[in-house]
Amino acid sequence: MRRMVSAIVAFVTAFWGLAAVAPAAQASEAVPFSVPGQEVVVGCGHAEAAVQVAWGVGSLSLRYRLRDTAADGRSPVLRISAVAADGTTADHVFDDGTVASARTAGEGFGPWGGEDDWNPGTIGAVASLTIKVSNGTTAEGALCTQHANLYNWSRLGLRNAYEKEGAPYAWGGEGPGYDCSGLVYASYDEVAGFPGWPVRSAQAMYDWARTHTGQDRVYAQQVPYSELEDGDLVFYDTDGGDDGNITYVAFYAGDGTVFDAQLGTPVGRHADWVNFRVGAYRILGATGWTA
CATH class of the missing domain: 2.60.40 (Immunoglobulin-like)
Incomplete structure (x- = not known):
């Protein structure tokens, strides 16, 4: 952790x-x-x-x-x-x-x-x-x-995710195989200066994003679907219910696609599951030092 x-x-x-x-x-x-x-x-x-x-x-x-x-x-x-x-x-x-x-x-x-x-x-x-x-x-x-x-x-995390294209799906995997949140977790973990995700699962990432919107070293900015940009994290309830249960997370990759780790297919670009979206967030932050 x-x-x-x-x-x-x-x-x-x-x-x-x-x-x-x-x-x-x-x-x-x-x-x-x-x-x-x-x-x-x-x-x-x-x-x-x-x-x-x-x-x-x-x-x-x-x-x-x-x-x-x-x-x-x-x-x-x-x-x-x-x-x-x-x-x-x-x-x-x-x-x-x-x-x-x-x-x-x-x-x-x-x-x-x-x-x-x-x-x-x-x-x-x-x-x-x-x-x-x-x-x-x-x-x-x-x-x-x-x-x-x-x-x-988010944009830096997406760049690292792209380097994992073709990797196998693996439940709970953070490399060399990945599940959906494992791909997000591992891709951010490789960003220089990023202090690390405090959570691991898609549900926990969503809960963290909703409650950490104040500008900080790492924080989440909610993004309207009409303003999605490459790298934004999109959260889904793939069970199709209306209970807000988050079962999936993916990087938005532009033009109605996401970059993710889906069961039964290698890591890569896939169609966005628009009907199952629950929310989208951009992960931002700041660091500083005195010379």
Whole structure:
């Protein structure tokens, strides 16, 4: 059993300096997303950046704001990089043409900026963002630097699942054969930095997702079926009842298909059992560190 992830948000906030942006407080200043997104504040010293991201299939929506919280003669600096599932990276280019945006020291809040359909260099489906905030430019002498990564864990898990295509079905298997939840469990377990599923069965995964929607190091975001993206987890009651009993889980794989481990067939892409759906969730999260 992997270690539990409940109550990690307190540790994240205290140790890494990450905090959720209060959507209500930002509503008058932020450009709202058409779909729910991740919202974090990253900062050190008197430098602070608020960053919002809403994940898309081939691109994402990005919003950011840089702030100097007190005059200390040093400018806050923000850098954002996109990372694909295979590790390919590309920097965000700000309006001034640089990859590191700096506020003039003492200017306080900057305006919100961003892009609606950002996929720098068409690197493929962006799976995570790396955010770097410094209190001071290189010329001024940075007093500190804070890093954060925002993850679409579901997309990273799907990439690992694809590598298991053709593996046999095995009840309770987590490799080399797999059952439905075993494929999900093992695929996430191979994601670098993922702290591990706290549960194992399809029912337990569903119960965990429903009760862990607060933004944390690992959390679940409920997704409408009309907005399913590659990697989202779809849960099913294949018994056909209406009691909410979860008997199956699969990765959504686009175009009405799922990637899963079904009884009697090798791991691979299959038709989505639309009539048996109970709910869908995207697994997201954040980590951070101070340099």
